[in-house]
Amino acid sequence: KLRMYDYGDFLASMILLSLAFCLLLCVKGVLAPTSTDHGRSGNYLFDYYWGTELYPRICGIDIKVFTNCRFGLTVWALAVAVFALKSYELHGRVVDGMAVTAALQLLYLTKFFWWEAGYYRTIDIITDRAGFYICWGCLCFVPSFYTLVSLFMVRQPEPVGPAWTAALLGFGLASLAVNYWSDWQKQAARAADGQLNIWGRPARVIRAKYSLENGQERQSVLLASGFWAVSRHFHYIPELSLTLCWSAVCGTGCHIIPYMYFAFLSVLLFHRSFRDDKKCRDKYGKYWSEYCKLVPYKIKAAEIVETMYGILLEGVQHYLEHTYGAQAWAKIRELAECRHPTFETRRGYNEHLLMQLFEAASSLTGLTVDQLTFENGCFFVGYLAKYGYDKVLRVMGRHLRDFYHGIDNLHEHLRFSYPRIRPPTFIVADESPTGAERGMRILYKTRRPGFQHYARGQLYTIARVLYQLELDIGLVDSSQQGAYSLYVYELRFDNVAYSGEHSTAYRIIDPDSYVVPYRDFITLFPYYLALDRSLTRFANILGEAADGVHFGINFMLIRPFIDCCWMSQSEQPPIAYQPQFLKHRHNIFEIAAYNRTVSAGGKAQCAPPDRGQTGDKSEDTSLSRSDDSKLVRFKGQMIYMPTWDRLLYICSPRVKNTHEMALKNIYLNDLSLHDCSRDLTLAGDQQSEELFELLRQQQEQTRQMELSMRKLDRERKRADSLLFECLPKSVARKLRKGLDDPMTTIRCIAQPAQSSRLRNHTDLKVPLTLNQHS
Numbered sequence: 001k002l003r004m005y006d007y008g009d010f011l012a013s014m015i016l017l018s019l020a021f022c023l024l025l026c027v028k029g030v031l032a033p034t035s036t037d038h039g040r041s042g043n044y045l046f047d048y049y050w051g052t053e054l055y056p057r058i059c060g061i062d063i064k065v066f067t068n069c070r071f072g073l074t075v076w077a078l079a080v081a082v083f084a085l086k087s088y089e090l091h092g093r094v095v096d097g098m099a100v101t102a103a104l105q106l107l108y109l110t111k112f113f114w115w116e117a118g119y120y121r122t123i124d125i126i127t128d129r130a131g132f133y134i135c136w137g138c139l140c141f142v143p144s145f146y147t148l149v150s151l152f153m154v155r156q157p158e159p160v161g162p163a164w165t166a167a168l169l170g171f172g173l174a175s176l177a178v179n180y181w182s183d184w185q186k187q188a189a190r191a192a193d194g195q196l197n198i199w200g201r202p203a204r205v206i207r208a209k210y211s212l213e214n215g216q217e218r219q220s221v222l223l224a225s226g227f228w229a230v231s232r233h234f235h236y237i238p239e240l241s242l243t244l245c246w247s248a249v250c251g252t253g254c255h256i257i258p259y260m261y262f263a264f265l266s267v268l269l270f271h272r273s274f275r276d277d278k279k280c281r282d283k284y285g286k287y288w289s290e291y292c293k294l295v296p297y298k299i300k301a302a303e304i305v306e307t308m309y310g311i312l313l314e315g316v317q318h319y320l321e322h323t324y325g326a327q328a329w330a331k332i333r334e335l336a337e338c339r340h341p342t343f344e345t346r347r348g349y350n351e352h353l354l355m356q357l358f359e360a361a362s363s364l365t366g367l368t369v370d371q372l373t374f375e376n377g378c379f380f381v382g383y384l385a386k387y388g389y390d391k392v393l394r395v396m397g398r399h400l401r402d403f404y405h406g407i408d409n410l411h412e413h414l415r416f417s418y419p420r421i422r423p424p425t426f427i428v429a430d431e432s433p434t435g436a437e438r439g440m441r442i443l444y445k446t447r448r449p450g451f452q453h454y455a456r457g458q459l460y461t462i463a464r465v466l467y468q469l470e471l472d473i474g475l476v477d478s479s480q481q482g483a484y485s486l487y488v489y490e491l492r493f494d495n496v497a498y499s500g501e502h503s504t505a506y507r508i509i510d511p512d513s514y515v516v517p518y519r520d521f522i523t524l525f526p527y528y529l530a531l532d533r534s535l536t537r538f539a540n541i542l543g544e545a546a547d548g549v550h551f552g553i554n555f556m557l558i559r560p561f562i563d564c565c566w567m568s569q570s571e572q573p574p575i576a577y578q579p580q581f582l583k584h585r586h587n588i589f590e591i592a593a594y595n596r597t598v599s600a601g602g603k604a605q606c607a608p609p610d611r612g613q614t615g616d617k618s619e620d621t622s623l624s625r626s627d628d629s630k631l632v633r634f635k636g637q638m639i640y641m642p643t644w645d646r647l648l649y650i651c652s653p654r655v656k657n658t659h660e661m662a663l664k665n666i667y668l669n670d671l672s673l674h675d676c677s678r679d680l681t682l683a684g685d686q687q688s689e690e691l692f693e694l695l696r697q698q699q700e701q702t703r704q705m706e707l708s709m710r711k712l713d714r715e716r717k718r719a720d721s722l723l724f725e726c727l728p729k730s731v732a733r734k735l736r737k738g739l740d741d742p743m744t745t746i747r748c749i750a751q752p753a754q755s756s757r758l759r760n761h762t763d764l765k766v767p768l769t770l771n772q773h774s
């Protein structure tokens with residue numbers, strides 16, 4: 001007889017021993033701690049529950065490794081095996097349900113031991129002290145509660161049937177594999193320091209810095225690809241589905257016991273996702289926020305397919321069709337599993353589709369993806385003429401350098417036609433007019449990796465077509481910075497238009513002759529901001545310092561994608577790829593104000609409110625940073641004022657229409673008369689109304705068309721079945737495919753012997769007429 005099945009004695013002894021053991025650990029942590037991480041909270045009960053030491057060792061044995069991994073999980077595995085044997089002892093066989101639950105649990109535990117090193121980095125080991133929660137939990141709770149399903153199954157002689165067995169085993173194994181796979185992806189990313197491919201693409205990682213208690217700086221890789229891009233704790237889903245599979249073998253006969261572990265685990269994992277997030281936020285700070293922006297979901301698997309406008313895909317289609325022919329395009333579409341026969345210019349498509357098409361084209365043409373994307377980049381510049389964009393391109397700048405400086409602004413203008421555009425940033429650095437080094441370097445910063453040669457092709461073609469310059473352009477560097485891919489191009493050309501950084505960039509004003517009265521200034525520019533070198537103080541243009549906090553506290557820089565810092569030549573490496581405010585005076589700056597008060601109250605200025613003066617802190621807190629609908633966005637220019645040694649940001653609020661103005665407490669007379677923001681806002685209103693109406697009409701037409709298509713489809717099916725009912729199958733098939741001459745078919749069916757059923761059928765015309773349609 002299997003004595004261990006009679007668990008009671010064992011558990012009772014374990015409970016008492018563990019309670020005493022936890023007390024011992026509690027005292028040891030205070031009197032004879034092993035590591036520096038120990039201490040008391042001042043509350044005896046809490047100390048007992050939570051523990052007083054993080055990594056206690058007794059006689060050289062690591063207590064948490066022993067309780068969590070060795071004892072708890074070994075007893076769990078043992079219990080599962082013993083219960084299966086007991087079931088055999090009782091019923092003379094192991095029923096399928098018992099076999100499935102035992103197999104899944106034992107495989108799960110084997111997986112754990114295989115992956116054990118990964119467990120040492122989890123909160124159980126790194127954060128939780130060795131107290132009642134962890135130690136009693138692993139010594140008693142795991143052996144008893146985690147094994148309930150198997151215990152319950154011992155007395156179940158009824159098999160679940162082959163279908164359920166196969167389904168639960170199959171789904172359980174798949175869940176186990178996915179759970180392991182996601183744990184593995186994280187471990188592999190760390191082992192390879194982020195230099196690996198995940199799901200066939202270079203892994204997206206964040207290099208998160210953190211400080212140790214002794215102040216030393218360290219870095220970890222946070223993976224944002226594969227399962228770790230779906231959600232931050234996606235692996236909990238397969239963990240739960242596996243548990244459900246090994247519990248569901250007990251059926252649904254109103255039993256609660258077998259599902260108790262599943263319910264407990266759901267709560268535990270949900271809570272754990274918050275605990276782990278907090279741990280990581282405390283550890284990595286802004287890097288964790290960056291990761292959360294990339295992967296916004298905690299557990300829920302959300303479809304986070306990034307989209308791109310159809311115009312880019314249209315460009316690819318036309319390029320491939322134009323270069324390789326319509327048949328090749330059809331083949332490429334098939335290889336890339338692209339279900340769209342054509343693309344709508346302004347519709348959003350899965351952004352991976354573009355690279356899939358290039359990969360397919362590469363396999364068909366033998367050219368590399370880099371070559372193809374370069375060629376397509378070249379082609380696309382000409383293709384834009386179809387939409388009239390060539391006209392804009394032609395007036396972008398007198399010289400090539402002006403064009404390159406203005407690319408970001410061009411993208412900004414496109415926002416009117418493509419409001420959801422996510423353009424990259426192009427930063428011009430290291431310009432020189434003459435000598436061997438003539439030309440410039442351009443930093444291309446994008447959220448879409450893989451487009452480096454596409455952009456290179458565009459830069460090249462712009463020079464050739466618009467400025468008749470033969471450009472020597474090479475990709476000299478690439479790296480990953482958080483969510484962004486960074487590429488550096490070296491462009492060699494006669495950059496005659498460049499005549500030194502200072503001459504065009506800084507307009508030196510004689511302060512005595514050009515003093516503008518403050519009131520006039522704010523009438524002209526009601527929204528402005530003056531920033532000093534540290535960006536931590538704001539001042540109005542009279543120079544009355546308003547002590548503020550860092551720019552980043554009240555404002556969020558939306559465009560360009562640069563760090564919030566003032567450029568200081570001496571501090572920068574020779575090639576200043578670190579983009580800063582001063583370097584970007586050529587770009588449109590877009591910022592969002594977190595605090596609603598900055599725009600409230602008529603002629604508000606963009607400088608942050610003086611907290612001391614307003615005394616209204618509730619305003620601050622009432623608006624969470626993520627409450628985008630209330631964030632006030634500004635768009636404008638950064639001008640360096642050498643006489644004040646300040647950067648002056650002159651801007652206007654960016655509002656789409658009057659509805660948004662009302663929402664954000666902005667009035668038309670707040671906007672300057674000389675800039676075009678009023679007109680655009682009002683135009684936005686009209687346009688949106690018109691567009692809305694057009695869109696509504698189009699939707700209605702699409703709906704009607706879909707209905708008709710469905711009706712047609714039904715009619716076709718009916719006709720087909722009639723056809724096959726009336727005629728011999730071989731004839732019907734021919735007619736259906738339209739292979740035969742209808743006269744031959746008529747002759748054929750007119751022979752009375754061919755179809756006796758046909759003789760009874762009077763409506764001969766139907767199939768013949770329908771054949772024309774099909």
Ligand SMILES: NC(=O)C1=CN([C@@H]2O[C@H](COP(=O)(O)OP(=O)(O)OC[C@H]3O[C@@H](n4cnc5c(N)ncnc54)[C@H](OP(=O)(O)O)[C@@H]3O)[C@@H](O)[C@H]2O)C=CC1
Pocket residue numbers: 121122123124179183186220221222223224228232233235236239265268269272276279280283
């Ligand atoms: N059956 C059960 O009772 C339970 C089972 N589990 C299972 O145990 C396994 C471990 O889960 P869990 O303990 O929650 O720990 P995780 O595997 O989720 O690891 C969390 C830690 O991984 C690091 N990390 C977080 N995000 C990333 C990222 N994107 N890239 C790289 N590293 C990251 C952080 O640690 P760092 O400080 O190193 O950056 C974080 O604290 C899972 O398979 C889970 O399903 C978990 C809980 C209960």
Ligand SMILES: CC(C)=CCC[C@@H](C)[C@H]1CC[C@H]2C3=CC=C4C[C@@H](O)CC[C@]4(C)[C@H]3CC[C@]12C
Pocket residue numbers: 068112119124132133134136137138141142
């Ligand atoms: C109510 C009470 C006392 C709770 C017990 C808490 C602990 C016993 C559990 C908390 C987290 C659990 C585990 C985390 C991760 C694991 C990896 C997995 O692959 C195997 C199981 C386990 C080690 C699991 C074990 C129990 C906990 C430590």
